[in-house]
Amino acid sequence: MNAVHLLLAVQLVKAYTGNMGIAERKERQRAELREQILRVARDIVVKEGFPALSMRKLADAVEYAPATLYLHFENREAIAKELCVRGFQDLLATLEPAAQVEDPLERLPKLAEAYVRFGLEHPETYRLIFMEDPKLSTALFGDNPESAGPRSFGVLVQVFVNLLAAGRLEAGTKPEQLAEVLWAGVHGIVSLRLTCTGFPGTPAEELTQVLVTTLVKGLPGLKAGRA
Amino acid sequence: MNAVHLLLAVQLVKAYTGNMGIAERKERQRAELREQILRVARDIVVKEGFPALSMRKLADAVEYAPATLYLHFENREAIAKELCVRGFQDLLATLEPAAQVEDPLERLPKLAEAYVRFGLEHPETYRLIFMEDPKLSTALFGDNPESAGPRSFGVLVQVFVNLLAAGRLEAGTKPEQLAEVLWAGVHGIVSLRLTCTGFPGTPAEELTQVLVTTLVKGLPGLKAGRA
DNA sequence: AGTGGTTTGTGAACACCGTTCATGAACGCC
C-alpha cells in the first residue's frame, strides 16, 4: 500500500506541475514487467507444473536477476496467488456460457460438463487452484464475495435456487447444500483424474453425465424394499 | 532386489553351515531401523505435513546421518510411497466395518460416512495419499489388484453389484460407474474441506448424508416439467 | 588371535532452492 500511495502522490504532484508523461510511462513499464513476469510464470506452470516454477528459472526466463522479481512480488507465493486468481477467473469464464441456459435442469449438466472440461483441459491450472497449497485455495474464498471463487459457487447455487423458486423442489431444501454436493462431485471427478492417472475408469465426460443424472433422478430403477 | 537376494543367499549359506542366528539378528535389526524410520517419518507427516518432511530432519529425529537413510530407502519418494501404502491400508481398515453391513442400501451411507471421517480425522495422511504427488497416488492403483487401493474401490463397487444382483437396480447399470461417482463425491467433500479451509459450507457429515440420499433418491420432490 | 572381506555409517561435497541486502548504475529533476 505504501508504494501505491507514493506513486499516486508522485502522479498528483506531476499533474500539478503540468508534467506527468514520464511518471505515466514509468508506471506503465513497471506494470508491463509485472505482467510479463506473470505471463512467463503462467507458461512455466502450465507446461511443467507449479512445483517446477522456481524463482531462478523464472528470472532467467524474463532475463532479469532473481532479486528483481522481489521488486514486483513479495515472494513466490504472491506470484502463485495472482496466478490462482486469474486461473479461477478463467474457470468462471468457462462456466459463464453454461450459466446462461434458462432451464435449470438443462443448465445443470452443461455447468458440470464445462467445469470438468476446464479441469481436464487445464490440469496444471486446476491443480494450482485446488490442489497445491491450502493457503492458495483458501485465499480464493476468504476475501470479498465478488471474486471468482464465491461467484463460481454462486452460479451453482443459482441452479437450485431457480428450481426451488419455480416450486420444482421440495420446500425447505437448501440450495447451498445441493450446490456443495454438486461441486464436490465434479471436483472429485476432476481431481481423481488428475491425481490417480493410472486408474482406468470410465471417461470423465461420461462419468460427469452419470453423476448429474444420478443426482437428479437417483439410482436408476431402484427398488427400495429388501430383495 | 539385489540386496534381498544377497541376504537370502547369505541366510542359506549360514543355514547350511549351521549358523544362522547372527544373520537373523542382523536382518531383524535392519528391518527394525527401517521400521523406526517409517514411524518417525509418519509422525512428522501427521504433525507437520508431508512438505515438512525433510531427509535431514528425519535423520536428526532417528539420530543417524542423512546418508544413512539412503541405505534403507532409495530416496525421499520411496519413503513417501511406503507411507502412502500404509495410509491406504488404514483407510481400507476404516471402511471394513461399514463394508460388513448386509443390506447394500444401509451399507452405502455407512461407507460414505466412514470414508469422509477418515479423511477429516487424518488430513495429512489423506493429503499424502491423494493430493500431494500424482506419482504417489498413481502408484497405489497401478500395481497388483490386491493392494489397498483397488480393494477399497472394490468395496464401493460391491454395493452396486449387490443391488444389481438382487434385481434392485435397472439391468444394464454399470456398478463400476456408480462406484466411481460415489467415490468422486466423497473424495470431493473431503478434499474441498482440506484445501478450501476458509469455505463456510455445511458440516461434512451432513453434506455426506445429503450426497448419499441425493444419489440414491434424486433431487427431493423434483418436478421434471417446465414451471 | 589375527587377518581379510563384507556390511554399516558418515562427513563433505554438489547442485539446487527462496530470500535478503549492500552496492552500483541509470534516470529525471533542479
Place this chain on the structure above:
DNA sequence: GGCGTTCATGAACGGTGTTCACAAACCACT
C-alpha cells in the same frame, strides 16, 4: 553538471535432496 530517487544486481545465508569416497564395525576363517 550535480543530486536524489528508482531500478537492478551479485553475493551471500540457510535450507533442500542426493552422492560418494572413506572409515569403522563386524563376522568368518585360518
